Ligand SMILES: Cc1cc2nc3c(=O)[nH]c(=O)nc-3n(C[C@H](O)[C@H](O)[C@H](O)COP(=O)(O)OP(=O)(O)OC[C@H]3O[C@@H](n4cnc5c(N)ncnc54)[C@H](O)[C@@H]3O)c2cc1C
């Protein structure tokens with residue numbers, strides 16, 4: 001065998017398991033479909049590589065994939081570092097009572113707690129310093145107080161490197177105010193200067209992304225990470241171990257290859273891992289005995305966003321960490337079904353101008369013009385009066401992922417989602433009603449998206465499940481330790497194994513589960 005372990009995907013599940021197993025002395029290979037990114041090549045202009053297209057990844061391999069299904073669209077990352085490159089950095093434990101049902105008995109809050117703490121420490125998670133509250137945090141606190149929930153206002157824990165000395169007086173300096181140094185793992189990072197771009201890549205590397213902690217340590221310890229490599233099949237070998245087949249994306253072409261290893265850890269995310277295993281079971285037939293539960297009980301994690309408009313209030317959604325505070329209805333309340341967060345928006349126009357200004361090909365006069373436009377945009381942000389109220393909730397986790405033909409005339413198989421909204425409607429309506437209360441209480445005008453009011457369509461960045469944990473092959477695809485039922489040495493370790501809606505941002509729980517899975521591999 002060329003490797004001891006092949007890890008498929010490099011998001012929270014893949015980065016953490018590859019790091020821990022390489023540290024244990026295994027020879028680890030990570031296969032990741034997305035590119036390597038850093039602040040020099042993040043997409044900014046309209047012509048840049050924003051989008052990943054599963055139909056033609058050899059030509060279109062940007063870092064965000066949007067999958068659309070009836071009544072549900074799902075946003076996922078494609079990058080070395082997975083969703084962490086474009087996520088909003090919130091790192092939050094799931095409430096204790098979310099483990100009361102639907103999980104194997106081994107998985108409890110107390111069991112995960114040490115792993116939650118490890119992820120928090122490794123990713124350097126902390127709250128926004130008290131001298132750096134964003135305007136949206138102030139609005140959130142005021143809203144909470146006005147609707148009688150002042151005691152539930154919380155600052156959120158973020159995987160961001162802050163500088164206590166930074167103040168909003170430094171805001172106009174932009175990226176220049178960031179201080180660069182090596183983090184605890186030896187990777188270079190800057191400090192947060194509230195540029196508001198967390199969801200499109202931090203221009204100063206203040207986000208504690210996986211490529212600057214877990215993956216960085218894995219590679220330093222000897223793990224090999226191959227970017228632009230799409231895994232297409234997993235096949236058991238006579239005598240043990242697996243052959244993993246893949247397509248390497250090179251110069252607009254797909255070049256087939258394969259590697260072998262004793263252990264394989266599938267960590268391609270909720271949709272990616274489920275689709276890969278469905279193909280192995282139902283198309284290539286290489287893993288015919290995978291559980292009949294595969295694809296069932298998928299959850300959108302109850303995500304919902306309601307923008308509200310304020311005529312005379314500065315909400316500045318383009319300034320500061322994308323999300324930084326919450327009204328924590330879960331805190332001590334086992335009946336709560338959702339919580340509220342502030343949301344943010346990157347200022348794409350300003351960023352495009354920034355990028356053009358920095359381009360050596362831009363002429364002197366154009367640069368001077370851009371300079372003044374960019375200065376005006378920093379002063380007079382056109383989105384200033386918008387507050388994106390955000391939330392997650394406990395939906396019914398009753399989606400079913402399968403493979404089906406693209407259309408009546410196109411028999412090529414693609415991932416399909418059967419999402420029945422009826423049982424989750426109540427929680428979304430409760431979120432909408434709280435968003436409206438908060439908006440009116442603070443003199444805002446909410447605009448509930450017609451995609452919900454008219455069409456009952458949702459969009460989520462938090463897909464969960466598809467290869468769910470269960471107690472046996474009849475109730476799940478993997479056991480409590482991520483081991484695939486019926487296939488020794490094959491694991492799933494990512495958001496696909498989460499069997500219930502968490503109702504909060506999921507990365508910390510996925511990370512804790514991955515830490516636990518790696519700790520149980522001898
Ligand atoms: C815009 C946005 C904001 C978010 N904000 C937050 C937040 O603030 N806090 C939070 O907790 N969560 C947030 N999330 C969700 C979070 O990013 C995910 O829950 C998390 O990344 C899931 O981890 P994972 O390991 O399951 O999968 P991922 O991080 O998605 O990693 C899977 C990796 O596998 C790769 N892959 C897929 N298929 C293949 C294949 N066939 N071969 C090789 N590689 C493959 C993908 O390219 C990807 O890099 C956000 C997500 C988005 C999109």
Ligand code: SF4
Nearest residue numbers: 192195196197198202
């Ligand atoms: S607010 Fe800006 S500087 Fe801070 S983490 Fe987000 S993108 Fe980076």
